[in-house]
Amino acid sequence: MSSLSTKVGRLSLERPGMVASGIMDETGPSMIRMLEAGAGAVVTKSVGSEPRPGHANPCFTEVEGGLVNAMGLPNPGIAEFKAEMDVAVPKGKIVGSIYGASAEEFAMLAGKMEDYGACAIEMNLSCPHAKGYGMELGTDPVIVKEISSAVSSAVSIPVWAKLTPNTHILTQIAKAAEDGGCDAVVAINTLKAMVITPELGKPFLSNKFGGLSGPAVRPVGVRAVYDLYDSISIPIVGVGGISTWRDAAQYIMAGASAYQIGSAVADQGPEVFGRINGDLVKFMDEYGYSSVEDMRGVAHE
Numbered sequence: 666m667s668s669l670s671t672k673v674g675r676l677s678l679e680r681p682g683m684v685a686s687g688i689m690d691e692t693g694p695s696m697i698r699m700l701e702a703g704a705g706a707v708v709t710k711s712v713g714s715e716p717r718p719g720h721a722n723p724c725f726t727e728v729e730g731g732l733v734n735a736m737g738l739p740n741p742g743i744a745e746f747k748a749e750m751d752v753a754v755p756k757g758k759i760v761g762s763i764y765g766a767s768a769e770e771f772a773m774l775a776g777k778m779e780d781y782g783a784c785a786i787e788m789n790l791s792c793p794h795a796k797g798y799g800m801e802l803g804t805d806p807v808i809v810k811e812i813s814s815a816v817s818s819a820v821s822i823p824v825w826a827k828l829t830p831n832t833h834i835l836t837q838i839a840k841a842a843e844d845g846g847c848d849a850v851v852a853i854n855t856l857k858a859m860v861i862t863p864e865l866g867k868p869f870l871s872n873k874f875g876g877l878s879g880p881a882v883r884p885v886g887v888r889a890v891y892d893l894y895d896s897i898s899i900p901i902v903g904v905g906g907i908s909t910w911r912d913a914a915q916y917i918m919a920g921a922s923a924y925q926i927g928s929a930v931a932d933q934g935p936e937v938f939g940r941i942n943g944d945l946v947k948f949m950d951e952y953g954y955s956s957v958e959d960m961r962g963v964a965h966e
């Protein structure tokens with residue numbers, strides 16, 4: 666039988682599907698629920714130095730093919746988050762997602778996540794709508810290299826950079842992360858988006874802009890992973906619009922070593938992980954792929 670175990674650089678996973686940052690990953694018990702449903706790891710909600718309430722409602726809405734959200738990076742702050750990590754870490758692999766406004770802040774947060782038992786760090790360099798954070802830093806290769814280098818020197822666990830698709834220099838950004846010492850990149854975060862309510866003549870979201878996720882972004886994500894596979898030497902984690910084994914297979918064939926699922930958890934519940942694990946193994950058995958590694962990047966051949 667084909668094997669779903671995989672490696673993202675130094676990190677080994679029994680299953681290639683992880684929970685993407687931002688869904689069912691704010692508390693210890695919800696993270697455990699996702700691990701028990703078949704996720705190979707959980708990426709936490711992005712956590713910053715101080716508690717942050719996030720944007721006022723409405724902060725998300727459904728659209729054809731996905732969701733547009735502007736949660737505004739709500740989180741309890743790194744000190745409070747230790748209690749959630751204490752609950753979840755003994756039960757499985759937890760990747761600590763962090764956001765900051767400077768290399769020093771990222772390095773401090775990464776050190777805390779390592780102390781709390783995270784198996785890897787995911788740097789949020791890609792939130793499309795939080796002032797002073799995310800893609801405001803993550804679209805400048807000089808800043809990305811500086812942050813990557815500070816965080817990689819501050820911790821001994823693997824460091825991943827989550828990248829934004831809202832740039833025409835994605836491969837340069839990824840190269841900067843690689844040059845700064847990152848172990849892997851995660852592609853993609855949401856596409857900057859907007860919804861207007863015609864009856865009110867106003868943007869729907871309180872923050873005006875948000876990020877589009879879900880099936881509509883999948884072809885953008887697959888293309889991004891395909892481009893990155895040709896441009897960098899470090900592993901890639903694919904994310905964006907995965908809700909079936911076919912979607913997961915596309916990302917792996919484009920070059921991803923593992924993948925993350927976000928919006929489909931909201932749609933199908935945590936059971937999406939078990940379903941995709943089972944269906945993916947069946948496909949791999951039938952088509953003669955013995956492992957994820959065996960299938961990775963085949964679309965380039």
Ligand code: SIN
Nearest residue numbers: 735736737738739792
């Ligand atoms: C949010 O909390 O607003 C979303 C975070 C992100 O897009 O990275």
